Amino acid sequence: DSGVTQTPKHLITATGQRVTLRCSPRSGDLSVYWYQQSLDQGLQFLIQYYNGEERAKGNILERFSAQQFPDLHSELNLSSLELGDSALYFCASSALALSYNEQFFGPGTRLTVL
């Protein structure tokens, strides 16, 4: 158990819908990262937050947005969903925002868009 929790574990929805994925980092970790894992694209970095502020952006679509709240939990919002958005979404956390910090991964949310 990494100490990172993600809810829900599974999510099935329809095209055009909007969903919210939630992540609680390990106690004391200030940095949260979101990744998308799919068969064709592999593991792709989406976005990073550090202590409530956006720190880095990766291959995140404009239909996707995220935020980190004062209690440090984070939410990833996916809207106007398409079939291709079906994937495993991971949240990770690290103590600080340093390149050599280990990132601890949550169990993931499996999103299926029908």
Add this chain to the structure above:
Amino acid sequence: AQSVTQLGSHVSVSEGALVLLRCNYSSSVPPYLFWYVQYPNQGLQLLLKYTSAATLVKGINGFEAEFKKSETSFHLTKPSAHMSDAAEYFCAVSVSRGGSNYKLTFGKGTLLTVNP
């Protein structure tokens, strides 16, 4: 931009045999390198990391990796495979820019199968 190439999407070994999973990186600045393991239906777990201290890095579960700058490689090895090592392994690179952490860039992964 940094990148990682994992040679071999699938590696099969016999129980007790040497495990060798290959990873080559590309980075214009000194990298930090990581190996993660993903068991079925689970998140990623860190096996080991290279942060410019020792070039031979020992990790959990008997795994180790050697950073070779001249070959831009960070191959993962284990002397004797166990059935429980069957999983997908990801090599990742991170670089520092101005003291800030940036994304982990992952390789495509190598699925390790261990045969009895």
